[in-house]
Amino acid sequence: xxVGGRVEGQQMxxxxxxxxxxxxxxxxxxxxxxxxxxxxxxxxxxGGYSGGLxxxxxCANKSESDLSIDIAFAYxxxxxxxxxxxxxxxxxxxxxxxxxxxxxxxxxxxxxxxVFAFLYSLAATVVYIFxxxxxxxxxxxxxxxxxxxxxxxxLWLVSSSAWAKGxxxxxxxxxxxxxxxxxSACKQQSNKCLPVRSPVMSSLNTSVVFGFLNFILWAGxxxxxxxxxxxxxxxxxxAPDTMEKQSSSYNQGGYNQDxxxxxxxxxxxxxxxxxxxxxxxxxxxQSGPTSFANQI
Numbered sequence: 001x002x003v004g005g006r007v008e009g010q011q012m013x014x015x016x017x018x019x020x021x022x023x024x025x026x027x028x029x030x031x032x033x034x035x036x037x038x039x040x041x042x043x044x045x046x047g048g049y050s051g052g053l054x055x056x057x058x059c060a061n062k063s064e065s066d067l068s069i070d071i072a073f074a075y076x077x078x079x080x081x082x083x084x085x086x087x088x089x090x091x092x093x094x095x096x097x098x099x100x101x102x103x104x105x106x107x108x109x110x111x112x113x114x115v116f117a118f119l120y121s122l123a124a125t126v127v128y129i130f131x132x133x134x135x136x137x138x139x140x141x142x143x144x145x146x147x148x149x150x151x152x153x154x155l156w157l158v159s160s161s162a163w164a165k166g167x168x169x170x171x172x173x174x175x176x177x178x179x180x181x182x183x184s185a186c187k188q189q190s191n192k193c194l195p196v197r198s199p200v201m202s203s204l205n206t207s208v209v210f211g212f213l214n215f216i217l218w219a220g221x222x223x224x225x226x227x228x229x230x231x232x233x234x235x236x237x238x239a240p241d242t243m244e245k246q247s248s249s250y251n252q253g254g255y256n257q258d259x260x261x262x263x264x265x266x267x268x269x270x271x272x273x274x275x276x277x278x279x280x281x282x283x284x285x286q287s288g289p290t291s292f293a294n295q296i
Contacts, residue, residue: 035121035221038214043114046107046163046207050074053176054196057185059089068196071179075111076104077166079173089185097182101173106159106166110211113159117152117214142228149225153218160211167204174199 052072059065066087073082079099088095124145127135135141172178176195180186186193 035214035217036118036125038210038217039114039118039121042207042210042214043111043118045203045210046114047075047111049203049207051174051199051201052197053174053179053199055086055176055180056192056194056196057087057089057183058192058194059087059185060190061089064089064091071099071174073099073174073199076107077170078102078104079170086183087185089188089191095184099173099179100182101169103166103170103173106162110159110163110166110207113152113155114211114214117156117218120148120152139229142225146222146225146229149218149222153215153222156211156215156218160208160215163211164208167201167208170204171201 050072051074052070055069055071056067057065057069058067064087069084069086071082071084073079079101082099084097085094086097127141176198180193180195183193185191
């Protein structure tokens with residue numbers, strides 16, 4: 001291969017490698033932007049929730065009835081601290097009750113992961129844009145980014161799964177039919193206890209969906225971040241060097257050093273006449289006419 005063609009091939013390889021790195025950088029920035037957005041949706045739909053339910057207790061003595069018992073609860077869902085008063089249908093006496101359960105651990109864990117994921121994505125985006133040289137210095141930035149991405153992917157999976165179970169328990173604990181069972185007046189058949197309004201859980205369901213979407217996004221970014229690390233970059237550097245070595249060894253071989261000349265393997269003069277058996281028979285053919293001429 002001519003030297004000019006080899007240099008041009010190396011330049012094309014370097015250009016393609018540079019273009020790939022720029023594409024990866026753009027993918028990383030875009031990926032972190034999506035992570036920020038979905039993290040905001042996750043902790044906003046969960047951490048900003050507040051809801052309630054309404055119950056009705058119609059006593060046999062109508063004057064003792066309470067047809068509008070409102071029970072409000074909110075994040076972080078420490079339901080055992082949510083108190084409400086209910087009639088006993090035994091005179092004017094009322095009882096003080098509370099909901100059952102404490103689901104703050106799974107909810108707070110989920111929101112904490114979402115907040116820290118948002119902050120890290122924001123910081124990573126700033127570093128990508130304004131401190132690109134510092135980020136690639138000693139290959140420390142890509143390695144840290146890769147490790148953090150793997151950790152956040154795992155934490156998103158764990159926190160989303162835990163919050164999905166916690167939300168299921170919250171729905172059971174705030175079910176109006178379950179809350180009515182806590183009231184002593186509802187245990188008497190002469191009294192009528194009915195749910196008036198159930199809590200709306202659509203935003204909490206959305207938070208679980210965004211949690212698993214965040215897991216998918218962070219897990220998908222692992223490959224792109226890995227390609228920025230030294231582990232992948234070293235493999236990319238070895239590829240052009242190997243191509244150059246193969247090209248140089250090919251050019252130094254028998255095909256490009258006048259292989260058809262005196263040093264070539266195919267055209268070494270005298271190879272058939274001096275060494276082979278056919279060359280010896282040819283010398284036998286030359287001795288025949290000489291001896292015949294001498295006899296004459």
